[in-house]
Structures are given as structure tokens and as C-alpha cells.
Amino acid sequence: MDRTRLQHLLARERAQAQRRCPRSEEAYARAGHLFGRVPMTWMNKTAGSFPRYLDTARGARVTDIDGHEYIDFCLGDTGAMAGHSPAPVAEAVQRRFAEQGGATAMLPTEDAEWVGAELTRRFGLARWSFSLTATDANRWAIRLARAVTGRPKILVNSYSYHGSVDESLIVVGPDGHGVARPGNVGAPCDVTLTSRVAEFNDLEQLERELAHGDVAAVLMEPALTNIGIVLPEPGYLEGVRALTRQHGTLLINDETHTLSAGPGGCTAAWDLEPDLLTVGKAIGGGIPAGAYGLSAELADRLLDRDDLDLVDMGGVGGTLAGNALSVAAMRATLEHVLTDEAFGRMAKLSERFEAGVRAGIDAHALPWSVSRLGARTEYRFASPAPRTGTESEAAGDAELEDFLHVHLANRGILLTPFHNMALMCPDTTEADVDTHTEVFAAALAELAG
The missing domain is CATH 3.40.640.10 (Type I PLP-dependent aspartate aminotransferase-like (Major domain))
Structure with a gap:
């Protein structure tokens, strides 16, 4: 991978995030009474230079205080697997x-x-x-x-x-x-x-x-x-x-x-x-x-x-x-x-998500892998897929991960900030999954140059 190109693209996406989310950036700058400027320090794990601030959340959608709506595949890192405020x-x-x-x-x-x-x-x-x-x-x-x-x-x-x-x-x-x-x-x-x-x-x-x-x-x-x-x-x-x-x-x-x-x-x-x-x-x-x-x-x-x-x-x-x-x-x-029936629908959506990611990886012959566990799908920068935690940790690439996360967020998609995980909830739709497939493919095309 051309690391210079990656760094340029990441800088561009971070700058775009600043232009898109001025109210979130201002709120973060004012939060001087919070340890690390956030309610919990892990909220600083963000691909931009500041976190987006929550306004509303319903089902599989989140809206920030700048008025941008996101398809939410993060879902509170599993805490909102039932969807937001069911x-x-x-x-x-x-x-x-x-x-x-x-x-x-x-x-x-x-x-x-x-x-x-x-x-x-x-x-x-x-x-x-x-x-x-x-x-x-x-x-x-x-x-x-x-x-x-x-x-x-x-x-x-x-x-x-x-x-x-x-x-x-x-x-x-x-x-x-x-x-x-x-x-x-x-x-x-x-x-x-x-x-x-x-x-x-x-x-x-x-x-x-x-x-x-x-x-x-x-x-x-x-x-x-x-x-x-x-x-x-x-x-x-x-x-x-x-x-x-x-x-x-x-x-x-x-x-x-x-x-x-x-x-x-x-x-x-x-x-x-x-x-x-x-x-x-x-x-x-x-x-x-x-x-x-x-x-x-x-x-x-x-x-x-x-x-x-x-x-x-x-x-x-x-x-x-x-x-x-x-x-x-x-x-x-x-x-x-989170009924038996709901899990069945969520798993099918996750299969669709997995197939979309795999198609993007295969289109560029990337040495990456994608794994699925029911309603949860994740891609790693290694192929074959890691078989131990230590192997998976070694496959991390913070710069590449940050680019993908901020690129997706700037186009209305949220993944779990700690890694490349996408989770389905009962309100997730096929259209949501297909939107990710399209945006993910566009990000890979930009990396390829």
C-alpha cells in the first residue's frame, strides 16, 4: 500500500470532518471539566480529531448535533444491539x-x-x-x-x-x-x-x-x-x-x-x-x-x-x-x-454485509479477511484470518483503520471505533448494508489510486 497516499487521504478526510461538524468540535473544545474532555476516556477513540456529539438516536440511526444522520453499525459496541430506544x-x-x-x-x-x-x-x-x-x-x-x-x-x-x-x-x-x-x-x-x-x-x-x-x-x-x-x-x-x-x-x-x-x-x-x-x-x-x-x-x-x-x-x-x-x-x-425471529433476520443481514466486504477485498486482491459471528461481521488486514488474539493484534494498522472509519463517517456510516466491526440490529435494512458496500468499495478504490 502507498503509505504516502494513505496519509494524504486520511488528512483530507479529517479536514472534511472538521468542516462538516463545527458544533461537535466546539463542544469538545469547551469540555474542560471532563477528564480527557469526554464523559469516559475511551470516547477519545475516534478517527477524527474530536468525537461527534450525539443529538438523537432511534433504531439503526444516529444524528449528531450538527444535523448529520448516520447508519449505525456500531450500536454502542453491542450495547444497542436491540437498536436505539426500541x-x-x-x-x-x-x-x-x-x-x-x-x-x-x-x-x-x-x-x-x-x-x-x-x-x-x-x-x-x-x-x-x-x-x-x-x-x-x-x-x-x-x-x-x-x-x-x-x-x-x-x-x-x-x-x-x-x-x-x-x-x-x-x-x-x-x-x-x-x-x-x-x-x-x-x-x-x-x-x-x-x-x-x-x-x-x-x-x-x-x-x-x-x-x-x-x-x-x-x-x-x-x-x-x-x-x-x-x-x-x-x-x-x-x-x-x-x-x-x-x-x-x-x-x-x-x-x-x-x-x-x-x-x-x-x-x-x-x-x-x-x-x-x-x-x-x-x-x-x-x-x-x-x-x-x-x-x-x-x-x-x-x-x-x-x-x-x-x-x-x-x-x-x-x-x-x-x-x-x-x-x-x-x-x-x-x-x-431481541427475539429468536429477530436474530434470524439480523444474521441474514450480516451475511449480506460480509459478502459486500468480501467483494470489495477480492476486487483489489487485498491480503485482508472478513469473519462473521451471527449478526456481527468484521474485517482484518490479514489473510488468512488470524487464529489467535496475538495474531489479530499484530494485524492492526491504526492509520489505515482511521482512514476507513473517518471516510465512512463523513458519508454517513458509523462502525465500532475500536476496530472494524459492524453489528446488525432489528431495524437495520438491506439498503443500509448495501450503502456500506458502496461506500466501502469507493474507499478501497481511492486507496488503490
Whole structure:
């Protein structure tokens, strides 16, 4: 690739973004009381020199304060996989908060049992508890795993994503052993004291790490997502389950992003059998929500322990977790929006998106790849597709990625800012997908010169 041409095109697109979005640029310049000038520092991950500011969002559309409408394939990095403000969720939240009240009364509602039963139907786990984020669901699942096994360490895959869980910020180093993930902020201790790591799709490495006998649980995504989609090779997930059982280690499936695979995520789609499962973001339809599920056997073992404080200060739970508002949102989302039928439509749109991207790649004989996981599609600057998180991380090209993102945004299309991920929601249309195909092809033609 002609890097000089790429730099010229990127500069042109950034300048165009400034001309198009003066109100967003001004709002960013005025935000002096915010750490990093944004509500959360990751909002600075943008292909331009400032973020676009939100005005309205409905379904698969977002409008910024400069009046530009975007087809949204980012969808809150999965948080809005149900679409923005779906009517059934908006109605349930309005009813619970404005009419019934009691969102933070610290009392259960009957909605909670409905949601638990529906999550059991989808994922198979028998018992459920709620959080406000998938990060907290993972933290609490880890605590329960340590308590029931008496073991100190957690094993994750290199470059997997489990939110800001301290134990997960470990990667495989050049010598094949675990090291802190670059850029980790304020780690409480050396991550190798709490964690072990193995490459995704590497059963030999996993077995080597489990053989130490100190791993309470393997916390994993059934397919890597936040470093580009890395799909499991045939037999890999079955091997993980066999090895964890052989070594007395629990298995936690984090389905927060991989829920895109279907109504019950990869766990249902691929007949997986985890001991615990965590999920968040999408199940609340835009309202903060998360959950973790346990097998009946594991739940009984924990509840039979009179030495564990599961009620007060034992480290599992939060005052707002399971509040009536978020539970009402979860019920509305699961019952009326992210239905089995909706997932079927979303997957077909994702197939169409994948085909459009592949056609663009093939037209220029680019050494890139595209992978799909149900309603989620992603392209990487490597061919064949990376088979581990470390390979996928090495395939990154920040300058090229920024060009594609800002080029698309300037023409009314948003992708997830952290990588080249596109997600479908129930309101996404074939026309939306085809618009991306056309704009993506035009961007590749400009790069080719």
C-alpha cells in the first residue's frame, strides 16, 4: 500500500470532518471539566480529531448535533444491539420509572424471575443473578469460582475482552508466557500473580497452564471479538471443556459480545456446557444491565456454604444491581425485541454485509479477511484470518483503520471505533448494508489510486 497516499487521504478526510461538524468540535473544545474532555476516556477513540456529539438516536440511526444522520453499525459496541430506544423497552422503562416508581427500592420484582427463566431457556444455565455491567458479572463470577474451588488464579485468552476485570489484562509475551497487557492502568499487582493466559485455539498451551493446578476458572469468549473476530477451530471448544473438567477447573463463557451468534449466543448455537455464563450490554436494550448464570450443581454448592457471606459484605453484588428499572428493561428486550425471529433476520443481514466486504477485498486482491459471528461481521488486514488474539493484534494498522472509519463517517456510516466491526440490529435494512458496500468499495478504490 502507498503509505504516502494513505496519509494524504486520511488528512483530507479529517479536514472534511472538521468542516462538516463545527458544533461537535466546539463542544469538545469547551469540555474542560471532563477528564480527557469526554464523559469516559475511551470516547477519545475516534478517527477524527474530536468525537461527534450525539443529538438523537432511534433504531439503526444516529444524528449528531450538527444535523448529520448516520447508519449505525456500531450500536454502542453491542450495547444497542436491540437498536436505539426500541419502543417496547422505552415503554417498559417509562412505566417502571415514571408510573410505578421504585427503581432503586432494593426490593425484587416479578420481572426478575421471568428474565431468569428466559435466560435459562436461551443459555441453559439454571440459576441467575444480575449486575449493571458485564464487567461486574465477570468479577462476581470470578469470586464465586475462587470460593468454590479454593484456587487463586483465573485463566484467560490472550487479547480476549472481559471489560476492565483486572485478572483479564494479561497477554502471551514473546517467550510464550504471560505478561501484563500493554497500557494497563494502575494494576493492583503483577497480573501473573492472579492470572494465567493461553492463546485462543491453542489446546497444548491451555493444558500446560492448567497443569499447575491453581486455576479456579477459565474465563473466555467462545469466539474472540474485541481484537477482531477470531473464530474457534474445529474441536477447540470441545477440547477446552474436556481439559477444564480433567483439571478440576470451572469454565465461564463470557457471551457479552458473542450474543450476536444467536438468542443464546455461542453457548446455545454450538451446544456448549459452561459452569457459569456472563452477559451484559445488549440484554438491557440500552439500559445498563448484566447477568451471570450458574449451573444448578454449582449454585447449590455455593448456597450450602455457611462460611460465605453472599448477602452483605462478601464482595458479590452492588446496591443498584438487579434494580427494578434495569430488570424491566431486560424483560422488554428479551420478550419483544431481541427475539429468536429477530436474530434470524439480523444474521441474514450480516451475511449480506460480509459478502459486500468480501467483494470489495477480492476486487483489489487485498491480503485482508472478513469473519462473521451471527449478526456481527468484521474485517482484518490479514489473510488468512488470524487464529489467535496475538495474531489479530499484530494485524492492526491504526492509520489505515482511521482512514476507513473517518471516510465512512463523513458519508454517513458509523462502525465500532475500536476496530472494524459492524453489528446488525432489528431495524437495520438491506439498503443500509448495501450503502456500506458502496461506500466501502469507493474507499478501497481511492486507496488503490
